[in-house]
Amino acid sequence: xxxxxxxxxxxxxxxxxxxxxxxxxxxxxxxxxxxxxxxxxxxxxxxxxxxxxxxxxxxxxxxxxxxxxxxxxxxxxxxxxxxxxxxxxxxxxxxxxxxxxxxxxxxxxxxxxxxxxxxxxx
Amino acid sequence: xxxxxxxxxxxxxxxxxxxxxxxxxxxxxxxxxxxxxxxxxxxxxxxxxxxxxxxxxxxxxxxxxxxxxxxxxxxxxxxxxxxxxxxxxxxxxxxxxxxxxxxxxxxxxxxxxxxxxxxxxxxxxxxxxxxxxxxxxxxxxxxxxxxxxxxx
Numbered sequence: 001x002x003x004x005x006x007x008x009x010x011x012x013x014x015x016x017x018x019x020x021x022x023x024x025x026x027x028x029x030x031x032x033x034x035x036x037x038x039x040x041x042x043x044x045x046x047x048x049x050x051x052x053x054x055x056x057x058x059x060x061x062x063x064x065x066x067x068x069x070x071x072x073x074x075x076x077x078x079x080x081x082x083x084x085x086x087x088x089x090x091x092x093x094x095x096x097x098x099x100x101x102x103x104x105x106x107x108x109x110x111x112x113x114x115x116x117x118x119x120x121x122x
Numbered sequence: 123x124x125x126x127x128x129x130x131x132x133x134x135x136x137x138x139x140x141x142x143x144x145x146x147x148x149x150x151x152x153x154x155x156x157x158x159x160x161x162x163x164x165x166x167x168x169x170x171x172x173x174x175x176x177x178x179x180x181x182x183x184x185x186x187x188x189x190x191x192x193x194x195x196x197x198x199x200x201x202x203x204x205x206x207x208x209x210x211x212x213x214x215x216x217x218x219x220x221x222x223x224x225x226x227x228x229x230x231x232x233x234x235x236x237x238x239x240x241x242x243x244x245x246x247x248x249x250x251x252x253x254x255x256x257x258x259x260x261x262x263x264x265x266x267x268x269x270x271x272x273x274x
Binding site: 009090091094095097098099100101102103104105106109 | 128130132133134138139142148151152153154155209214216229231233
């Protein structure tokens with residue numbers, strides 16, 4: 001497993017561990033939104049919402065721009081793509097592992113294998 | 123939901139396939155091994171609550187795979203947590219089920235908390251991906267925080 005991107009995924013996963021921030025990201029998936037709108041479903045203050053957005057920003061999941069009095073947030077798809085790639089790892093890993101085990105067991109069975117390997121007993 | 127599942131047929135008995143996961147000598151030959159890597163450490167404490175540490179050296183870099191056994195029911199079922207600390211603090215849960223077949227056995231491996239559905243439907247766009255990713259990662263995180271949360 002190689003993290004091809006330089007995006008530090010630990011921060012991404014930590015940011016996503018919070019349900020409020022996940023809900024904010026769901027809202028942002030539909031497009032750019034002001035922080036006030038992100039805070040609305042949670043009846044939280046602008047400051048509290050801003051704190052969550054800062055975590056998302058720190059993880060590279062969101063970018064914020066200030067337009068007049070409004071703080072507009074936008075999702076950063078590249079970071080999600082990196083997390084997505086990381087998750088692909090499991091399928092690939094286990095498919096490879098099971099093929100490898102199969103190959104090992106078959107080679108143990110092969111009469112040509114020298115010396116013949118005993119089946120491990122536990 | 124949110125499960126990666128891989129199946130494989132083996133022309134070997136369920137016991138033999140099962141033991142290949144827990145016998146250090148056998149596991150060291152294949153489990154988390156890479157074609158160019160070198161297996162430098164295989165420690166398997168094969169009991170419920172016991173841990174495994176398998177280290178493969180790849181281009182001079184040691185990659186440690188570790189986890190804890192949650193269920194050991196030879197030769198049918200093996201459940202363990204699994205993580206690669208070098209790459210992530212997160213642990214997922216792996217369930218291996220082995221069914222006898224006409225010739226050998228069928229193994230089904232389930233790695234929970236991997237959102238396969240959304241990976242397969244990327245065309246839905248980022249909205250769908252986000253929901254799957256976020257919910258999956260929440261569980262990843264919960265498992266990392268509380269390893270025995272998945273024993274239920």
